Amino acid sequence: MIVELLKSQPEIALFVSLALGYLIGSIRFGPISLGGVCGTLIVALVLGQTGARIAPDLKNIAFALFIFALGFTGGPQFFANVGRGWRYGLLSIVEIVSVMALIMIAVVLMKLDAGTAAGLLAGAATESAVIGTASEAITRLGLSDAQTSTLQAHIVTAYSVSYLFGLITIVLFTSQIAPLILRINLREEAARLYRKLGGDGALDEGQRLALPPLVGRAFKVGAAAGTEVAAFEARFGNNITVEHVLRDGAQLDATAQTVLQAGDVVLIAGRREAVIEAAGSLGEELPGEGLFKLLAKRVDVMITQRDVNGLTLAQMRERAAPEAGRGIYVGAITRLDTTVPALPGTVVHRGDVLTLIGTPNDVARGAKRLGYVIQQTQKTDFVYLGLGILVGMMIGRLGLNMGGVTLVLGTGGGCLLSGLFFGWLRSHFPVVGSLPSAAAQVLKDFGLATFIAAVGLSAGPDAIKLVREYGLALPLAGILMVLIPGLLSLWIGRMFLKLEAPMLLGAIAGQQCSTPAISALVGVAGNSTPVIGYTITYALSNILLPLMGPVVVGLAAKFG
Template structure:
C-alpha cells in the first residue's frame, strides 16, 4: 500500500476512479466526476494520505478564477438586464438561507456540516472552497478547524446525490406535473413561436442555411437589391451566372432573363421565395460560392436584448447582405439561433456567409474572436494574484467579519477579467477548452485534497445525524425550486420550458438541463438556464462565508 499512499499517486487514482464512477448513469441521473472523486478520496483518506494545503489552494484558485472568467460577460449583463429570469437565482439563495437557518436551530448543525449541506443540496461544489477558507479563518484551534472541514466534506458527499436526484426529478417530472403541461409539446410550440421550422429541434433547433441556383425568370429586369428588399432581406443573391461563368452580385446589378442566380438563406426562406423565381438548376461544378464560419463576441449595446430577426434594422442593406447567424454559444451552452431568439451581451455568434460579407458585418456586432489556442499566462497570473489580494480584504457587518477569501477574491477577479476580455478579445485570451480544463482539473484536485484530508471524524458525523442529512438535502434542493416555479409561472409569466431551464440553472445543475433538453426535444430550455446559471454560479459560492458566519450568530 506504500505506493498508493504517495500523495501524487493518491491524487490521480482519485481523479481516475472518481470520474469512472461518475460516468455511471441511473436513469437521467449521473453523479459526475467531482462527486465520484470525493468518494474515492474519502476512502483513500482512511489510509492517512494527505495532499499539501498549498496544492489544494492553488487548484481552487485556478478553478474559481476560470469560473469567473467564463461567466463574466453574461454575469454583468444578466444582473443589469436579465432580471425576469435572474430573479429566480435570488429566490434560490434566499430560500436556501432560510432553510439552513431553520436546520441550524433544529439540529444544532456546526459550520462545517451546514456548509457541506449547502454545497451538496445546491450541487454547487465551489461552495466548499469559499466555506473552507472561511472556516480556516475562525478563531479556533487547528484540530477543531480540521474537524469542521472534515464534517463539511462528509456532509457534502452524503447530500450531493440526494440534492442532484431531487432537482433532476423536479425539473423533468414534478415541475411539469404541477404546471399540468407536456414539456415536449410546450417546447415545440415555443420553438415555432421563435421562428423555428416545422422540423426544428433535430439539432438544437437551428434551421439549416442553404444555397441553391435558379433561373432569374420572373424577376428579370429588376435589380438584385430591389428583389432582396421585396422579400425583406430573408435571402441574398450571392452570385449571378451570366454567359460562361458566375460573378459576385451587387445590389445595383440588373438581372437579365437568361441569368442564373445563386440564392443563399435559411432553408424555409429559400423554399418560400422559390415560387418567385424560375426553375431550379444545378450549380455548375467549380463555381460554388466559398462560404465560411467565423465567431464574433457580441458587444454592441444596440443589439443586446433584440431578437435575431430585428438585427437587420440596425444595419444598412449592404452590411447585412449574405450573413446569417447559424449558432449562438452562451456560457458554453448552445442556444437556439432562431429568428425570435433574444441576444445577450457576451454571446458568441457564429456568422455564416462569404468571407467578405462576414468581414463587413462583424464590426457592427462586436469583435471577431482570434483563432488562437494559446493561453495568455500574463493575464492568468495577474488575474489570480489580483484575486488573492482582494481575498485579503475584510469588513464587519454587525457581529459578522466578512471577507471574500481566496475563493471569493479569485471569483470576482475572474469576472472582471472575463468582462474586459470580452471587449478586447485579442488580449488576455483563455481559449474555451483551456478554461474548461482549468475548471475541471482545478475543482477535481481541490475536491480530492478535501477528501484525502478527512479522517475517522466522517463516520462520527454519519452516526450523529443518520437520515437527517439526506432528508434535509432533498428539502433544501426541492423547496427553492417549488418557490421559483410558482413565482416564475404566476408572477413573472415565464414560458414553461424556459422556466424549467431557469430552475435547473439557479441550481447550477448541468445534469438537470441535459435531461430537460432531452425531454423537450429541442434546446429552448437553455434560454432560461444560461441566465440563472451565470448568476447562481457567482452568488452561491459567495454565500459560503455567509453561511459559516450565520452558524456563529444563530447556532
C-alpha cells in the same frame, strides 16, 4: 503494503481518485449521473481511510486556478445578465435567499456546525465551488488545527450526502413534477414556444438538426426576370441572398440594385426554408458546378456593442441597413459554452458568441459591426493569468464585521471577483489576456477535481462519524432545499413574472447550477428552448452561490 504506499506517495492517491472518480461519475442512470467531481470525492473519502494526505499548498493553488477560471469565463455573461433579464435574475435571488433561510433554520433546529451547514449548502445547491470558499473561511475562525480539519471534513461529507439527493430531486422536479403541477404537456409547450420564436414546428429538433439550416442553390432565371435583387430578397424576409450572377459567361457580384435578366444563372444562399420557397419564383434549378462555394466562411463573434444588446435576431436584421445585413447568417448562438436556439425571436445579449456564416467579406463586415472575432488560438497569456490571481489574493484579504459576524472573502472569493473583472476586461479589450476556452476548461476541471480530491483524502476518518450522527436528516434536508426554492420559483415565475413554462423550468435548473437537470429537461421538451432561461440564472447563481460560503460559515459559527 498498499496503505503504506499511499501514505508515502499521496500523489498516487490523488490520481487514483481522479481516474476512478471520473469513471464512476460517468455512469448514467437514465438522465442522472454523479459527475466527475462527486465521483472523485467519493473515491477520495474511501482512500482517505488509509491516511494519505495531500499538502495544503497544492489544494489552495488548485482551487485558486479553478475559481479564477470560473469567474473569467463567466464574467461577460454575468455583467450582461445583471442589468437585463431581471425576471430570470430574480429567480436566482429567490434561490439564494430561500436556501440561506433554510440553512439557518437547519443550523438552529439540528444544531449544525459551520462545516456541516456549508456542506449542506454546497450539496443542496449542487454548487461544488462553495466547498472551497467555505473551507477557507473556516481557517479564519481562529480554531485549533484539529477543529479546523474536523469542520472542513464535515463540509465534504455533508456535501457528498446532500448532493446525491439534491441532484436526483432537481432532475425529477424540473422534467417531471413541475409540468404536472403546471398541468401542461411540456413537449407541446416547447413546440409552441419554438414556433413563437420563429422556428419551423413541422419537424422535431432531432430531424431539424440532421438537415443543413443554411444552403446554396443555383437557378436559371425565368419568372424573376426584371426584378431587382433587393426586392426579390425582401419578398422572402431577407432570409435569402443573391450572391453571384453569371450573365453571358461573365460572373458578376450581385448588389442590391442589380436587376435580374432572363437566362441569368444565379447562386442563391440562405435559410433552407426560404430557399425552397424562393425556388418556385426563379426558374429551373441547375447543378451549380463551377460557381463559388458560398457559405465557406464561419467565424465566432463575441457581441460587445450596446445597441444590439437585448434585440432579437429578427430585430437586428430589420434595423440593419440593407447592404449591411446582406449575406450574413447566424448559424448558432453560444452562451456560457451552451448552445442557444438561433431563432428569429431569440434575444441576444452582450457576451453571447454568434457564429456568422457567409462569404469572407460579408462575415468580416458583420463581425466589425457586432463585436470582435474570437481568434482560435492555443496560447495562454500567463502574465494576465498570474496578475489576475495575484489581484484576487489581495482582494481576498479584505473583510468586514457585521453584527459580530466576521466576513472575509478569502482567496476563493477574491479570485472569483478578480476572474469576473478580468474576464469582462478581456471581452472589451480582446487584444490582451488570451485564455482559450479549452485551457480555461482544463483549469476549471483539473483545479476543482484536484481540490476536491485533496479535501476528500483529509476528510476520510471524520466522514463516518458525521453520517452516524445525523443519519437521514442530511439527505432529507438536501431534498427540502431543492424542492422549496424550486416551488417558490415556479409560483413566482408563473404567477407574477409570466414566464413561458419551458424557459421557466430551464431557469429553475440554472438557479441550481444543474447541468444534468437541463439535459433531462431538453430531452423531455424535445427542443432546446429551456436553455434560454437556463443560461441566465446559471450565470448568476454560479457566481453568487460560492460567495455565500463564507457567509454561511460566519452565521453558523455564531448561531450554530
